[in-house]
Amino acid sequence: MSTGTPLHVLFDRARGGERGALARLLSVAEAGGEDAAALDSLCAASAAPRARTIGITGAPGAGKSTLTAALLGCARRESQPVAVLAIDPSSPLTGGAILGDRVRMHHAAVDEGVFIRSLASRGQQGGLAQATSLGARVLEACGWPWILLETVGIGQVEVEISGRADLVVVVLNPGWGDEIQANKAGLMEVADIFVINKADRDGVAQTRRDIEGAIAARPGGAEIPVIETVATRGEGVEGVWAAIAARHAALEASGLLATRRRGRIAAELESAVMSALRRRVAVLLAGDAGLRERARIEAGASGIHEGARALLDAIVRD
Ligand SMILES: Nc1nc2c(ncn2[C@@H]2O[C@H](COP(=O)(O)OP(=O)(O)OP(=O)(O)O)[C@@H](O)[C@H]2O)c(=O)[nH]1
Numbered sequence: 001m002s003t004g005t006p007l008h009v010l011f012d013r014a015r016g017g018e019r020g021a022l023a024r025l026l027s028v029a030e031a032g033g034e035d036a037a038a039l040d041s042l043c044a045a046s047a048a049p050r051a052r053t054i055g056i057t058g059a060p061g062a063g064k065s066t067l068t069a070a071l072l073g074c075a076r077r078e079s080q081p082v083a084v085l086a087i088d089p090s091s092p093l094t095g096g097a098i099l100g101d102r103v104r105m106h107h108a109a110v111d112e113g114v115f116i117r118s119l120a121s122r123g124q125q126g127g128l129a130q131a132t133s134l135g136a137r138v139l140e141a142c143g144w145p146w147i148l149l150e151t152v153g154i155g156q157v158e159v160e161i162s163g164r165a166d167l168v169v170v171v172l173n174p175g176w177g178d179e180i181q182a183n184k185a186g187l188m189e190v191a192d193i194f195v196i197n198k199a200d201r202d203g204v205a206q207t208r209r210d211i212e213g214a215i216a217a218r219p220g221g222a223e224i225p226v227i228e229t230v231a232t233r234g235e236g237v238e239g240v241w242a243a244i245a246a247r248h249a250a251l252e253a254s255g256l257l258a259t260r261r262r263g264r265i266a267a268e269l270e271s272a273v274m275s276a277l278r279r280r281v282a283v284l285l286a287g288d289a290g291l292r293e294r295a296r297i298e299a300g301a302s303g304i305h306e307g308a309r310a311l312l313d314a315i316v317r318d
């Protein structure tokens, strides 16, 4: 790798508590490719205890970072080390929000028991979700028992990223009835805990009714906590932290967590196979074999499906 230090050396240093080495490993995870694959194998072989990964998701400006910083405070009062990955699924050009997060969370950055890092999109499809998973596995291998994943938005990409966490907290604000309706399916899929942040504003009761209406039909919906917070003043945040711990313990006891983790392995395996295949197909199509099949189809010597089959056979033979 370009840094000159062999990956396994960096890995050992990071596991020994060197924060600079850990930061570099997270850059490796973010960049993807061969080094990331090697890093993944190192994590798999590390046999580290399982970390608890918590997704914090919600629309831009909902107060996720403020809440996350306050949750860090709760964890630290219990002397629990906690790492945060702030994930920005938008283009790499909009790094401003992430920078803002860094500043807002700065007070936590001098604490040895806190590690904060942002991950940005590198453009490739599924890349950020993969980087997030690997980033979390690296933190786990380095012994961080709690990992908070802050993701902006409640669309499909965020649902995919949230799916990489054990448990997901969805942050909403008063007056968001329409958003709740528009994103109902996605929210239902991911939310284990709802937080109505900015509860110092009007419309809290209506938003609570909207959420409770939306979750009523979901199996186990009645057990999903809906918690009001004013994150800027720390109000209600202890309740969120307690709910996270309680829900996590309940998921573990019921066996649902193990089921989720199995589902996650299946999804991540599929996504890794698909991206390897996509890369392989791109190379094949741009090379001689692709050219040959295109020419045969153009000349009427072969159909599309026949050509596709010939190329697939070439991949299998490889
Ligand atoms: N009134 C009020 N403002 C809040 C509350 N929580 C956060 N804010 C403010 O809302 C703004 C956005 O907060 P952030 O924590 O950056 O929100 P975010 O969801 O992380 O934002 P992005 O990461 O940019 O999507 C900031 O100006 C906060 O001070 C709250 O409970 N009440």
Ligand SMILES: [Mg+2]
Pocket: 064, 065, 066, 097, 101, 150
């Ligand atoms: Mg934020």
